[in-house]
Amino acid sequence: MTFKKIASVAAAACLAVSALSTSVSAAEYHAYLGIQSASFTFRNAWNEGTYGKDIPAEDGTYYFDHLTGWDGPTATNNGGTFTDAVITGDGTYTVSLTGDFDFGADETLNLLFISTDMPLDCGATISDVKVKIDGSTKYTFDEAYLNPDDKEYISPMMINIWNEDLGKAEGLFGYTMPTSSVEIEFTVSGLGSASDAPAEEAPAEEAPASDAGAEAPAATGNTSAAALAGVMAVAAAAAIVSKRK
Numbered sequence: 001m002t003f004k005k006i007a008s009v010a011a012a013a014c015l016a017v018s019a020l021s022t023s024v025s026a027a028e029y030h031a032y033l034g035i036q037s038a039s040f041t042f043r044n045a046w047n048e049g050t051y052g053k054d055i056p057a058e059d060g061t062y063y064f065d066h067l068t069g070w071d072g073p074t075a076t077n078n079g080g081t082f083t084d085a086v087i088t089g090d091g092t093y094t095v096s097l098t099g100d101f102d103f104g105a106d107e108t109l110n111l112l113f114i115s116t117d118m119p120l121d122c123g124a125t126i127s128d129v130k131v132k133i134d135g136s137t138k139y140t141f142d143e144a145y146l147n148p149d150d151k152e153y154i155s156p157m158m159i160n161i162w163n164e165d166l167g168k169a170e171g172l173f174g175y176t177m178p179t180s181s182v183e184i185e186f187t188v189s190g191l192g193s194a195s196d197a198p199a200e201e202a203p204a205e206e207a208p209a210s211d212a213g214a215e216a217p218a219a220t221g222n223t224s225a226a227a228l229a230g231v232m233a234v235a236a237a238a239a240i241v242s243k244r245k
Contacts, residue, residue, distance in 0.1 A: 029087040029118045033095040036111040041069040045115040096183040112159035124190040132183040139173035
């Protein structure tokens, strides 16, 4: 084996290690608008056991996909379109209820919150939480108030008539019942920018032969030092064999 081929093989191996180091993708989380009115027209948390995400009704529909009300003991479809947020990194996101929905004769909300699948220990914080009803900003939380009863996920709350910190039935801000939209805008930090996620790379190609020895790349936080050491060891061993021949 000539030294040119040895250098080519070593360089290709280093490229392969680099490609492996960028194959890890950033975590992706989700946020959902939660709401409940005085007569219990609602959308529950995504992981609630009876009316949560991916739990079908007897007729095959999903309560989580629309606002749910009651006709006596029977759950009803009270319309509306929920827009959820996919959280891919630090930034500002919005969850909302829009369209043709019906809260009946209710004049107040029992609950208004964001339900997320972001673990409490994921390192994220939520701030600048804006409550918008029918397009008008009613209140801004500089720092999110997290549901103290949720011990697993980050669940910011804006209205909870049973919670003293949020003013109970009086609440922290005035509003009239929504007729066209409910939006919650919020800012996530602590996850890193979505652009920081490693980019996918094409399969490594064999580097062109060169008369000069291949220079090993410096180890980085995304590259296994052991893998690089192994590549350099293989290249060195091959060079020694070639020299002896």
